[in-house]
Amino acid sequence: MSTPPAAATSPWTPLRINTFRALWLASIASNVGSWMHLVSASWLMTTLTGSAALVALLSTASAMPSFVLALPAGALADILDRRRLILFTQAWQLVMAALLGALTLAHSVNPALLLTATLLLGVGATLGMPAFSSITPELVPATQLPAAISLNSVAMTASQAIGPAIGGVLVAAVGSGGVFLLNAASFLGVLAVVYVWRRQVTAGALPPEHLTTAIRTGLRYVANAPELRAVLVRAAGFVLCYGALPSLLAVVTRVRLHQSASTYGLLLGVLGVGGVCGALILPRVRGRFSPDRIALIFSLLYAACLLTVAQLTAFPPAVPVLFLAGMAGMGVMSTLNIAAQSVLPSWIRGRGLAVFQLVFQLGFALSAAGWGAVASGVGLPVALSAAGIALAVQTALGVWFRLAAAESVDVQAAHVLEPFVPLTLAPDDGPIMLTVEYRIPADSLAEFHAAIPDLRRSRRRDGAMHWAMYSDPVDTDRHVETFISPSWVEHERLSQRMTGTDALAVQRILSLHVGTEDPMLRALVSDRVRRG
Structure with missing residues (x-):
């Protein structure tokens, strides 16, 4: 295998693009501010109440929106303008943080208000996350996407490593109210960069999807995209084991290593530094090994680190082991993230990434609870x-x-229109049954049957329901494909969603057709619910 050119494998190449670089730096500031908020809020809660349960509820309030709103957030990222959605969610978080800071400085905060503000900040972060993740392919060329995703992982990991420490220092210096206001200011960078970014948007002739329809379409896409399902299964399998170390590290530090809270913070920092290094070396590693080989090597390395930490009773050897664990964990997670982004077309990217992120979040929560038990x-x-x-x-x-x-x-969008019988229907007319008739000779039946699963998945990925293929027992060359669209406008979306892979599935079937006329899409409208 030839080594890719340095420009394609350098982890820093995407930073040469002005918009990506500015947004990357701004996102680091914003993420650090969010971690500062959690530290400040936790400390403030201890001064407002002696209840450990209320202090712990802050983490629940911050994380709960990601479980409840992940799928709607992904749908919104696909049906609304992503730039405007990011602007709204960043502005929402700025206002919430500023209000909390002002109320704290005025000594008007109580535990319920602090929990509510943290919950609302979590809502803003959750609603904006799929849109923010989805714009990366719009900022960098396809050849630089893996490096860009790795850099985004660096930003997240570095923020997690330094944010709590900075927050602790600032709480002591300026108080919780001041930290909340600094968190509000941290959103200004992302707002400014996204505001001046002129996103290339192609105006669509069709109205946007309804939210509930968009969520169902997203779930149907995941169910019929075997490549994405493979990524999700691998992600679930990894994170269910991965979560044991970060969730038990505090106990390991106190019980096994006999160290203090400051040492625990240091070990978390080492884990984060290892993660940053893992994300930075990944683009070059990808130039030498396949994604499966990378995931295997890093997973086995992380497994070896878990087995080693299980035997540790002294602090010094824990440092290199946790560095390697951070590097290995980030190597696997970034590889999975790159694979997920590479199989998602633009029209479904927000929903697909929302499902991917939800798998990680649920998997980590279950992992922490399970290994803790x-x-x-x-x-x-x-x-x-x-x-x-x-x-x-x-x-x-x-x-x-x-x-x-x-x-x-x-x-990539295929921009291929299948031959169809012309007709005019109102957008809400439906349900619509679509039929396509093929003539397949007996000597091509084996290849036809082998091609059917790809066609079925293609149709259902793009939004079709109740797909089936029927054969005529009398005229054995005749085969009829049928599928349902809930409305005429939803059927029209199918052609806009067709990708290169979808077009190949259709073309494979068409190449076997031997009729005198091309197969044509024909529509049957349900009289029972026709609205035209």
Whole structure:
């Protein structure tokens, strides 16, 4: 295999693009501000109440929106203008943080108000996250997308590593109210960059999707995209084992290493630094190894780190082990993120990434709770060792769910119109049954049947329901494809959503047709619910 040119593998190449660089720097400031808020809010809550439960509820209030609103947020990222959605959600968080800061300085905050403000900040972050993630392919060329995603991972990890420490120092220096106001100011950078960015938007002739329809379409797409499902399965398998280390590290530091809270913070920082290094080396590693090989190597390295941490009883050796664990964990997660983005066409990218992020969040929550219960029952060494062994075993998923399949998916719009019988219907007319008649000779039936699954998945990915293929028992060359669209406008979306991979699936079937006329889409309208 030839080595890709340096420009394609350098982790810094996307930073040469002005808009991406400005947004990347602004996102670091914004993410640091968000971590500062959590530290400040937790400290403020301890001064407002002696209830440990209320202090813990701050983390719940911050995380809950990501579980409840992830799918609607993904749908909004696809049906609304992503630039405007980012501007709205960033402005929302700025206002919420500023109000909380002002109320705190006025000594008007109570536990309920602090929890509410944290929840509302989480709502803004959740609603904006899919849109923010979805614009990366619009900012950089396709050849630089893996490096850009790795840099975004660097921004997230670096913010998580330094944000809490900066927050702790600033709480002591300017108080919680001042930190909340600084968090509000941290959103100004993203707002300014996105405001001046002139996004290339192609005006569509069709009205935007309804939110509930968009969510159903997104879930149907995931169900019929085997390459994306492979990424999701691999992500779930990894994160269910990965979460054991970060969730139990505090207990490891106190019980096994006999160290203080400051050492715990230091070890978290080491884990973060390792993650940053992992994200930075990934573009060059991708030039040498396949995604499946990278995921395998880094997963086994992380498993070895878990097994090693399980045996540690001293602080010094924990530092290099946690550095390697951070590097390995980020290597796997960035590889999965790149694979997910590469199989998602623009029209569904927000919903697809929302599902991907939800898998990670749910998986981490279940991992933390599950390995915590194991540690309470049989001890830390057994729990960490079991997580390491489970992680090594789950790498076998790569045999059946290969990430390399993502590289064969062509997500570019095909702009191909299938022949159809002309007719005029109102946008809300429906449901619509679409039929296509093919004539397939007996000597092509085996190839026809082999091509049918790809056609079925293509139609259903793009929004069709109740797909079926029928054969005529009398005229054995005759085969009729049928599928349902809920309305005429939803059928019209199908042609706009067709990608290069979808077009290949259709063309493969058409190449077997031997009739005197081309197969044509014909529509049947349900009289029962016709609104025209």
